[in-house]
Every structure is written in C-alpha cells, then in structure tokens.
Amino acid sequence: MLVIVCPHCGPRNSNEFSFLGERSSRPAVATTTPDEWRRYLYTKDNAAGSQLERWFHVSGCRRFLDVERDTVTNEIRSVRDVAEDAR
Numbered sequence: 158m159l160v161i162v163c164p165h166c167g168p169r170n171s172n173e174f175s176f177l178g179e180r181s182s183r184p185a186v187a188t189t190t191p192d193e194w195r196r197y198l199y200t201k202d203n204a205a206g207s208q209l210e211r212w213f214h215v216s217g218c219r220r221f222l223d224v225e226r227d228t229v230t231n232e233i234r235s236v237r238d239v240a241e242d243a244r
C-alpha cells in the first residue's frame with residue numbers, strides 16, 4: 158500500500174488519488190516544433206529513481222499535488238499543493 162500525505166487531508170491510501178503522470182515542462186506553444194511537441198505529449202522519462210509526478214486527490218480535497226516519489230522503492234519524499242507553488 159502506498160500512503161500519500163496530502164497537505165490538506167493528512168495520510169491517505171493512494172487509491173484515493175488519481176495518478177496523472179510524471180511532470181515535464183510544457184514547451185512554448187508559439188515557438189515549439191512539431192517534434193518537440195510530440196516528445197512533450199508522448200515521450201516519458203520513466204526514471205528508475207526520483208521522479209516528480211502530478212497526482213489529483215479525487216476522494217479528498219480535490220486538489221492537484223506534485224509528489225516526488227522514488228519509482229524503485231515507492232518512497233515519497235515530498236508532497237506539495239500545485240496551487241500553493243503558483244503563489
């Protein structure tokens with residue numbers, strides 16, 4: 158069982174969350190090439206180790222979270238609310 162400590166709801170089972178994938182920087186739409194856009198949409202790093210991921214707390218606060226997780230050990234190193242990062 159994977160436990161994610163939501164900054165709003167506390168420790169919760171990961172089945173309360175929806176995994177939205179690994180984080181990557183969106184290229185500038187006006188200046189990107191079709192190949193860069195294709196790589197952004199369809200190519201993932203799938204790192205063995207630390208990875209920054211986007212999760213959504215579906216059965217809780219319904220907030221988007223950035224989770225730093227080790228994909229080998231499933232250790233969660235940090236959880237941050239995406240909206241608070243934008244402030």
Ligand SMILES: [Zn+2]
Nearest residue numbers: 163166217218
């Ligand atoms: Zn929550």
